[in-house]
Amino acid sequence: MTWLITGGAGYIGAHVVRAMLAAGEQAVVFDDLSTGVAERVPAGVPFVEGTVLDRDALDKAIAEHGVTGVVHLAAKKQVGESVDLPLHYYHQNIEGLRVLLAASAAGGVRSFVFSSSAAVYGMPDVDLVTEETPCLPMSPYGETKLAGEWLVRAAGRAHGLATASLRYFNVAGAATPELADTGVFNVVPMVFEKLTEGASPRIFGDDYPTPDGTCVRDYIHVADLADAHVAAARKLAAAPGSDLTVNIGRGEGVSVRELVDLIGEITGYDTAPEVTPRRPGDPARVVASADRIAAELGWTARHDVRDMITSAWAGWVRRHPEAARD
Secondary structure: OEEEEEOOOOHHHHHHHHHHHHOOOEEEEEEOOOOOOHHHOOOOOOEEEOOOOOHHHHHHHHHHOOOOEEEEOOOOOOHHHHHHOHHHHHHHHHHHHHHHHHHHHHOOOOEEEEEEEHHHHOOOOOOOEOOOOOOOOOOHHHHHHHHHHHHHHHHHHHHOOEEEEEEEOEEEOOOOHHHOOOOOOOHHHHHHHHHHOOOOOEEEOOOOOOOOOOOEEOEEEHHHHHHHHHHHHHHHHHOOOOEEEEEEOOOOOEEHHHHHHHHHHHHOOOOOOEEEOOOOOOOOEEOEOOHHHHHHHOOOOOOOHHHHHHHHHHHHHHHOHHHOOO
16 A cells, blocks of 8 residues: 655654555655654655645645555644644644545545544543543643544545544654654653753652652653554555554553653663652553554554663764763
């Protein structure tokens, strides 16, 4: 099959493109380069610079490259920014998705993989988050992901698309240093930035009902995440008309303090943290149940948190050589 990968020049998208190619699939990258990097697109892979709000550009890309499946990764994804700019987030994430689905249906696309998020769950008060855990998003970003799932499912039923919504938990790491995350919005690069600046990493609250008082999260290596996309894409191609919603996580919780301590061990820095008050809306524990994705797709994570931090640090040092320790 030939897969149009929107956001394919981004951090996650670049990994998905490579995983698709390694699996023998054909890929076309569609990216507006607002956060993506054109140099991440592998040689020989067609690249279309454009926005998913541009129906004409999508129609042309789908027709010219014989696209039969779509992996939709292009979206705005900063929770705090979404609170300040809800109209922008709904326009980009929902209207952009609607335009892409319309182009997909008109262009004869048969499979559609949607990048969703654990943000759809909000603050679940459960030991393990299953796909049946109630969805109560707490930000416009999370709302757009949940509404996006509804839209994908409805379009699939109406137009004969096989669909999958993949609910990511906390993504980290890199397959190679040049593919590392260039943003500083997630906890691992945020700690790296503080260390490079000579400052202490920050922990928001140490009085949660967890073993060490800090929040517990489920972290997934981006290479494992990319492999999950391949597994989902192949499932849809083999089962026309199917619909799937799965968590992508390891099913193992790691506390923020454990994460920061491991970063110190790997980087050689003193990571004694500054503890500040809790952030509003941070749940004590959010850990995925990974049972359904194992059963439905035969997928399990291969990388642990040490792999994530080691590979992410290699990418950070590549861009910030002054951070390296002998």
